[in-house]
Amino acid sequence: MSVKTLKINGQDIAAEAGKSILQVAKEEGIPIPTLCHLEGVTDVGACRLCLVEIKGINKLLPACVTEIGEGMEVETNTPRLQEYRRMTVELLFAEGNHMCSFCVANNNCELQDAAIEVGMDHTRFDYRFPDRGMDLSHPEFAIDHNRCILCTRCVRVCDEIEGAHVWDVGQRGEQCYIISGLDQPWGEVDACTSCGKCVDACPTGAIFRQGTTTAEKLGDRAKLSFLINAREKQEWTR
Amino acid sequence: MSKIRFATIWLAGCSGCHMSFLDMDEWLIELADQVDVVYSPVGSDLKDYPENVDVCLVEGGVANEDNLELIQQVRDRTKTLISFGDCAVTANIPAMRNMLGGRDPVLKRGYIELGDNSPQLPHEPGIVPELLDQVIPVHQVVPIDIFMPGCPPSADRIKATIEPLLNGKEPAMEGREMLKFG
Amino acid sequence: MDREGLLEIAEAEKNQRKRHRIHCCTSTGCQAASSLDVKKNLTKAAKEQGLSDEVDIVGVGCMGFCGNGPLVEIEPDNQLYETVTPDQAEGIISSLKGGNASAAQGNLHHPFFSRQMPIVRENSGKVDPERIEDYIAFGGYQALCKALYDMTPEEIVEEVRQSGLRGRGGGGFPTGLKWATVAKMPGERKYLICNGDEGDPGAFMDRSVLESDPHRVIEGMAIAAYAVGAEHGYIYVRAEYPLAIKRLEKAIKQAKKYNLLGSQILDSPFDFKIDIRIGAGAFVCGEETALIQSIEGRRGNPVPRPPYPAEKGLWTYPTLINNVETFGNIPPIVERGSEWFSGIGTENSKGTKIFALTGKIENNGLIEVPMGITLREIVEEMGGGVPDGEVKAVQTGGPSGGCIPENLLDTPVDYDSLKEVGSMMGSGGMVVMDKGTSMVAIAQFYMDFCREESCGKCIPCRAGTEQLYALLTKLLKKQATAADLAKMEALCEMVKSTSLCGLGMTAPSPVVSTLRYFRDEYEELLQERGYSQVNGKVTIG
Ligand SMILES: Cc1cc2nc3c(=O)[nH]c(=O)nc-3n(C[C@H](O)[C@H](O)[C@H](O)COP(=O)(O)O)c2cc1C
Ligand code: SF4
Ligand code: SF4
Ligand code: SF4
Ligand code: FES
Ligand code: FES
Numbered sequence: 001m002s003v004k005t006l007k008i009n010g011q012d013i014a015a016e017a018g019k020s021i022l023q024v025a026k027e028e029g030i031p032i033p034t035l036c037h038l039e040g041v042t043d044v045g046a047c048r049l050c051l052v053e054i055k056g057i058n059k060l061l062p063a064c065v066t067e068i069g070e071g072m073e074v075e076t077n078t079p080r081l082q083e084y085r086r087m088t089v090e091l092l093f094a095e096g097n098h099m100c101s102f103c104v105a106n107n108n109c110e111l112q113d114a115a116i117e118v119g120m121d122h123t124r125f126d127y128r129f130p131d132r133g134m135d136l137s138h139p140e141f142a143i144d145h146n147r148c149i150l151c152t153r154c155v156r157v158c159d160e161i162e163g164a165h166v167w168d169v170g171q172r173g174e175q176c177y178i179i180s181g182l183d184q185p186w187g188e189v190d191a192c193t194s195c196g197k198c199v200d201a202c203p204t205g206a207i208f209r210q211g212t213t214t215a216e217k218l219g220d221r222a223k224l225s226f227l228i229n230a231r232e233k234q235e236w237t238r
Numbered sequence: 239m240s241k242i243r244f245a246t247i248w249l250a251g252c253s254g255c256h257m258s259f260l261d262m263d264e265w266l267i268e269l270a271d272q273v274d275v276v277y278s279p280v281g282s283d284l285k286d287y288p289e290n291v292d293v294c295l296v297e298g299g300v301a302n303e304d305n306l307e308l309i310q311q312v313r314d315r316t317k318t319l320i321s322f323g324d325c326a327v328t329a330n331i332p333a334m335r336n337m338l339g340g341r342d343p344v345l346k347r348g349y350i351e352l353g354d355n356s357p358q359l360p361h362e363p364g365i366v367p368e369l370l371d372q373v374i375p376v377h378q379v380v381p382i383d384i385f386m387p388g389c390p391p392s393a394d395r396i397k398a399t400i401e402p403l404l405n406g407k408e409p410a411m412e413g414r415e416m417l418k419f420g
Numbered sequence: 421m422d423r424e425g426l427l428e429i430a431e432a433e434k435n436q437r438k439r440h441r442i443h444c445c446t447s448t449g450c451q452a453a454s455s456l457d458v459k460k461n462l463t464k465a466a467k468e469q470g471l472s473d474e475v476d477i478v479g480v481g482c483m484g485f486c487g488n489g490p491l492v493e494i495e496p497d498n499q500l501y502e503t504v505t506p507d508q509a510e511g512i513i514s515s516l517k518g519g520n521a522s523a524a525q526g527n528l529h530h531p532f533f534s535r536q537m538p539i540v541r542e543n544s545g546k547v548d549p550e551r552i553e554d555y556i557a558f559g560g561y562q563a564l565c566k567a568l569y570d571m572t573p574e575e576i577v578e579e580v581r582q583s584g585l586r587g588r589g590g591g592g593f594p595t596g597l598k599w600a601t602v603a604k605m606p607g608e609r610k611y612l613i614c615n616g617d618e619g620d621p622g623a624f625m626d627r628s629v630l631e632s633d634p635h636r637v638i639e640g641m642a643i644a645a646y647a648v649g650a651e652h653g654y655i656y657v658r659a660e661y662p663l664a665i666k667r668l669e670k671a672i673k674q675a676k677k678y679n680l681l682g683s684q685i686l687d688s689p690f691d692f693k694i695d696i697r698i699g700a701g702a703f704v705c706g707e708e709t710a711l712i713q714s715i716e717g718r719r720g721n722p723v724p725r726p727p728y729p730a731e732k733g734l735w736t737y738p739t740l741i742n743n744v745e746t747f748g749n750i751p752p753i754v755e756r757g758s759e760w761f762s763g764i765g766t767e768n769s770k771g772t773k774i775f776a777l778t779g780k781i782e783n784n785g786l787i788e789v790p791m792g793i794t795l796r797e798i799v800e801e802m803g804g805g806v807p808d809g810e811v812k813a814v815q816t817g818g819p820s821g822g823c824i825p826e827n828l829l830d831t832p833v834d835y836d837s838l839k840e841v842g843s844m845m846g847s848g849g850m851v852v853m854d855k856g857t858s859m860v861a862i863a864q865f866y867m868d869f870c871r872e873e874s875c876g877k878c879i880p881c882r883a884g885t886e887q888l889y890a891l892l893t894k895l896l897k898k899q900a901t902a903a904d905l906a907k908m909e910a911l912c913e914m915v916k917s918t919s920l921c922g923l924g925m926t927a928p929s930p931v932v933s934t935l936r937y938f939r940d941e942y943e944e945l946l947q948e949r950g951y952s953q954v955n956g957k958v959t960i961g
Contacts, residue, residue, distance in 0.1 A: 099333075129337055173873065
């Protein structure tokens with residue numbers, strides 16, 4: 001095992017080469033907020049919450065996809081990063097329709113948690129109130145696009161873990177939305193095995209089990225990394 | 239020192255925030271000792287919002303012309319304006335009508351398409367306030383000094399926000415207890 | 421096929437030439453103005469007037485003066501006709517025998533032409549883009565011969581490095597350095613991509629090069645492939661460029677026929693093939709990582725760099741990606757040497773740049789100018805200034821660039837100077853604005869473009885450009901306050917610093933640059949009291 005030494009927030013750290021800054025920070029108990037990152041699937045660097053400052057590099061880099069390097073000096077929580085993160089979360093709230101009080105994921109939502117973590121008491125940006133729909137065609141699950149933050153965790157989990165590739169992203173820019181199959185109603189997509197992994201992967205109340213109501217979605221996000229570990233290392237107990 | 243002049247107002251919201259306010263129970267008595275309630279749907283009978291108010295809690299978003307007029311008056315006459323609850327902070331549930339795309343489609347949907355016996359659009363200038371095209375959070379209309387999210391904010395959160403103000407301090411609006419929406 | 425073979429073709433081609441050669445532009449711009457009918461009538465008239473044996477009527481690519489098309493040029497007399505209509509064809513032919521042409525005569529000595537220095541476009545408007553033999557007669561594929569027979573791959577990379585050529589796709593990255601990186605990467609499989617996506621609004625430099633001289637680009641690609649060790653290349657062109665695609669397809673076929681593409685090119689051990697990939701017209705697909713995703717058959721979303729395509733590109737193999745114009749510079753650099761090339765331009769910007777000159781200006785069209793020429797020379801001398809008005813600003817760099825005010829028009833056109841004044845070279849859009857133009861509206865126009873073209877993957881760009889657009893709209897409607905303006909500036913900073921790819925990172929530039937030079941126009945629109953919010957200090961008692 002080759003080791004790299006680096007500094008995060010002034011703290012000296014030695015870690016295995018090839019790991020991401022996010023992995024190492026986590027191991028060291030240094031919090032970095034994330035939304036599109038999900039243990040067990042490929043990182044895409046999309047949500048930009050995990051951006052960090054690295055000495056000598058004039059661009060902010062996402063901790064989830066940036067490998068540690070020898071002598072790296074990383075800052076994870078400068079005032080500038082704090083401000084950008086708060087703006088990021090504000091933009092997310094302003095772009096969708098998030099009415100937490102009657103959301104299935106209320107109290108168990110990573111977006112809600114992120115808002116608390118970045119200290120957001122309101123958003124400075126005007127709400128856009130997009131006209132987005134819901135798809136209730138699946139017998140067990142449903143997707144409410146109003147609450148989707150386009151993190152693509154469902155897309156990746158379905159493709160990479162379940163191997164069904166039911167989900168994709170359609171359109172571009174603000175018009176983007178998650179599509180099932182070839183933009184069909186979810187219930188008509190034969191590839192869907194009804195495994196429920198996307199329900200667990202979804203950080204918000206966008207994908208949920210039918211029949212759950214306000215604050216009843218209790219996602220089991222650890223299940224996904226458990227599954228990967230089980231498959232790779234044949235450890236089938238939790 | 240003269241007593242703090244305290245007010246609450248109710249715009250487009252369900253009054254749940256005010257109910258939660260009343261849930262502060264016995265602390266309300268303490269509060270009553272320290273403030274003069276000069277205007278409030280749950281604590282005063284005055285019809286006009288007075289001058290020189292120190293603190294005002296605003297429940298609800300801005301949905302119609304009455305709301306708009308009142309909040310501007312309130313801002314002019316109040317030192318510390320608190321956006322009180324998710325409807326005030328985000329426009330929340332009342333804003334779900336915004337997705338229909340404006341005032342006319344909303345009225346049409348509510349009074350014509352879903353109207354039962356004699357569907358007709360309400361129109362009574364001076365009595366029924368005209369709807370704005372969109373319901374918007376209060377801070378989109380006037381500057382706000384403190385934001386207190388929650389649907390409704392719990393009695394504890396309300397108390398933790400007001401109490402420091404009574405002692406001339408700023409409340410610390412941070413952490414799950416003070417900030418969680420919903 | 422070898423060097424001798426090429427020379428033979430060139431000889432044969434030249435021997436066939438007739439006394440007069442009439443060039444009729446058949447590029448997209450002139451085609452739209454019925455140049456195909458002009459060409460047909462020219463041929464017909466030549467026949468009727470018994471001149472078929474004396475004149476070649478050649479459909480050529482863009483001559484640059486597109487605003488005045490269709491253009492017809494007679495060689496060797498160097499007579500140019502502008503805005504030619506089909507019924508003027510007859511007169512043009514009769515002028516060869518001393519008759520009178522009624523078509524408007526153009527002036528090839530006008531600064532619009534005389535200040536140009538065509539290198540990439542040296543054959544454009546002269547060579548028949550649909551006949552490889554004509555290209556060969558213009559000296560085509562000699563550079564490839566030289567590369568394959570007389571130079572090692574390392575020598576070519578070094579030559580390009582010495583030339584000082586920088587990428588013409590917008591970023592201005594040193595081309596030689598990029599080539600060296602790809603060349604050094606281990607592994608036997610490497611790819612090469614020519615970026616012809618060209619999505620900037622108003623830009624048509626690359627389209628014109630592909631339509632006018634496709635072999636030039638193919639030759640450049642083949643040399644690059646040999647230099648970096650790639651055997652397979654792609655040209656990525658947007659579907660909106662059907663003529664460019666058609667001519668490229670034809671050119672590739674012809675090159676294969678003469679063993680200039682395929683296996684054992686020019687009887688050397690070097691193999692190289694080129695495929696065309698057609699983009700669906702998303703601006704973001706010009707971004708290199710998105711383009712690679714698109715070629716792989718995926719949604720054209722950018723992916724974080726590093727790793728750069730040079731290390732891990734198409735199908736995870738090292739990939740060299742360069743712009744059309746960049747490749748177009750390669751054959752002359754190889755043939756005439758880096759010293760010649762680096763003698764043109766400025767300290768850090770060598771060679772020439774093609775611009776699409778548009779907007780409120782007398783002479784619209786494509787120009788290829790040496791780096792270091794000033795904006796004023798371009799706008800006032802070549803472009804002839806604003807018709808009945810005055811220049812207010814010049815926009816370069818498209819939606820990623822900025823507006824340069826009139827008082828800075830003496831800025832030389834080079835990568836660094838343009839950056840210094842808050843704009844950028846970009847891919848070559850140059851829009852002239854007159855005094856009547858609202859700079860806030862211009863900023864809004866570009867923001868509208870960016871928000872529509874954002875791929876939607878990352879939040880700052882997807883939602884940030886929408887909010888910026890909304891704020892600009894609010895300003896223009898006179899509903900914004902000073903707090904809104906401050907919010908807009910903070911958001912510009914955030915979108916620039918946190919977006920994933922170049923689209924988001926540069927989307928605020930038009931706002932930032934117009935704020936820098938025309939702040940008063942923004943401030944004039946502000947209201948005392950609007951819909952806005954100030955998180956004021958809390959005091960009580
Ligand atoms: C949003 C965006 C659009 C781009 N569009 C183009 C394009 O249309 N053509 C192009 O050559 N480069 C484009 N680029 C730049 C490419 O990513 C890449 O840098 C370039 O093709 C490299 O070639 P060069 O070094 O020869 O310039 C674009 C970049 C971004 C961020
Ligand atoms: S998804 Fe999360 S943030 Fe959105 S409404 Fe539900 S609980 Fe609130
Ligand atoms: S549905 Fe959920 S998991 Fe899928 S992109 Fe939207 S928020 Fe992410
Ligand atoms: S910056 Fe814009 S175009 Fe680039 S990845 Fe992000 S959303 Fe897509
Ligand atoms: S977690 Fe790294 S960008 Fe989203
Ligand atoms: S298109 Fe004919 S001159 Fe440019």
